[in-house]
Amino acid sequence: MDTFTLVLASALAGAIMAGSMALLYLAGSRKPWLLDWALAGFFFFASSVLGAYAAKFGVTHFLLPGFGNAFYLAGHFGILAGLRRQLGLDPCWKLLGWAATAVLAVHFLPIVHGSVVHRLFLFTPLIVGVNLAVAATPWLKLGREAYVPYLPLTVLELVFMCQLSMRAAYLILSEGHRLTFMGSQFLQTSGSLFVLVFLSVATMCCALIVSHEQSRELRRASITDALTGWLNRRALHEVATRAYQRCLSRPAGMVFLAFDIDHFKAVNDRHGHAAGDAAIRHVAAMAAAELPGCEARFRTGGEEFAVLLTDMGLERARELAERMRARIAANPLQTGGESLGLTVSVGLAALAPGDLSWEEVLRRADTALYQAKQLGRNRVCVAAAGAVCRHVAA
Numbered sequence: 001m002d003t004f005t006l007v008l009a010s011a012l013a014g015a016i017m018a019g020s021m022a023l024l025y026l027a028g029s030r031k032p033w034l035l036d037w038a039l040a041g042f043f044f045f046a047s048s049v050l051g052a053y054a055a056k057f058g059v060t061h062f063l064l065p066g067f068g069n070a071f072y073l074a075g076h077f078g079i080l081a082g083l084r085r086q087l088g089l090d091p092c093w094k095l096l097g098w099a100a101t102a103v104l105a106v107h108f109l110p111i112v113h114g115s116v117v118h119r120l121f122l123f124t125p126l127i128v129g130v131n132l133a134v135a136a137t138p139w140l141k142l143g144r145e146a147y148v149p150y151l152p153l154t155v156l157e158l159v160f161m162c163q164l165s166m167r168a169a170y171l172i173l174s175e176g177h178r179l180t181f182m183g184s185q186f187l188q189t190s191g192s193l194f195v196l197v198f199l200s201v202a203t204m205c206c207a208l209i210v211s212h213e214q215s216r217e218l219r220r221a222s223i224t225d226a227l228t229g230w231l232n233r234r235a236l237h238e239v240a241t242r243a244y245q246r247c248l249s250r251p252a253g254m255v256f257l258a259f260d261i262d263h264f265k266a267v268n269d270r271h272g273h274a275a276g277d278a279a280i281r282h283v284a285a286m287a288a289a290e291l292p293g294c295e296a297r298f299r300t301g302g303e304e305f306a307v308l309l310t311d312m313g314l315e316r317a318r319e320l321a322e323r324m325r326a327r328i329a330a331n332p333l334q335t336g337g338e339s340l341g342l343t344v345s346v347g348l349a350a351l352a353p354g355d356l357s358w359e360e361v362l363r364r365a366d367t368a369l370y371q372a373k374q375l376g377r378n379r380v381c382v383a384a385a386g387a388v389c390r391h392v393a394a
Contacts, residue, residue, distance in 0.1 A: 017041030040078025066107030
């Protein structure tokens with residue numbers, strides 16, 4: 001297969017990548033990193049079209065490889081930019097702007113535009129650097145389990161990087177190679193073939209990451225309470241089971257904090273269900289403000305909540321619960337032009353040596369919560385293994 005056909009096929013692969021990512025964006029996900037990858041496909045398409053034009057008509061003006069190399073670098077960088085944005089990092093498109101301008105500028109130098117080999121030596125390190133950044137970014141950002149969906153793209157980038165490096169090394173160690181722009185020498189033909197394979201597989205790798213992201217969002221929605229953003233009861237079973245297993249394998253504290261809104265039925269009856277929903281959101285936000293870094297927060301039903309605290313003693317947990325109770329009491333909800341005071345009753349319980357499951361700890365916390373209700377509400381009660389101790393709010 002000659003170079004022209006391979007480059008034309010690469011242009012088609014770039015167009016497919018651009019179209020696929022753009023369609024995924026328009027289909028409803030609206031993730032900005034899909035546009036980054038669509039732009040990457042477009043850059044690869046533009047680079048290949050310029051190459052096909054040069055191969056077909058024998059055009060050798062130095063600006064043609066200049067723009068072609070700039071677009072080619074932009075295509076690789078677009079994959080990196082989309083990946084970084086998908087991982088919550090800055091895509092660094094400004095860096096590409098400077099790099100692409102520099103690539104185009106150096107083509108005005110006779111030593112660069114007069115030699116294909118010199119251009120290969122100059123731009124191969126840039127592409128290899130971008131390939132290496134794509135491979136390393138997920139590994140540095142994510143844990144081992146979360147890294148799995150990115151593994152195909154990582155392998156692809158590393159393989160492409162290796163073949164680029166090997167071809168450059170072959171040119172350095174060998175003599176007698178007189179490469180021409182868009183020529184059909186083996187080194188150039190094989191390079192065009194690798195680009196075609198790279199673009200085809202890269203599109204599939206990006207689609208795999210998109211599929212994983214959608215699955216993760218569905219999973220997150222299935223375990224998240226839509227009203228408060230806290231986890232739901234389904235998530236409670238999974239998170240608490242893992243925490244309990246860790247406590248069995250190593251000494252660690254495990255405390256359940258259970259609380260609910262006092263007189264919540266009266267809030268609904270007097271102010272309506274919209275105000276009731278606002279009260280639940282308000283209490284959840286106030287409680288979360290006193291629980292920085294704690295992700296094990298659950299809305300277990302109506303106005304009922306639970307928090308799982310690990311690696312924490314009972315006394316420290318009691319102090320945290322008291323601060324949470326005080327914050328909620330001191331910050332009334334503003335709704336319908338009036339100020340609505342809210343309080344919570346809180347029960348705490350810690351894992352005891354005889355507990356056979358985390359459910360026993362939560363049941364004791366619930367018992368302490370009911371004790372707080374009986375003692376007048378707006379207070380914190382702590383449950384021991386066989387008794388409930390009262391802690392009255394100031």
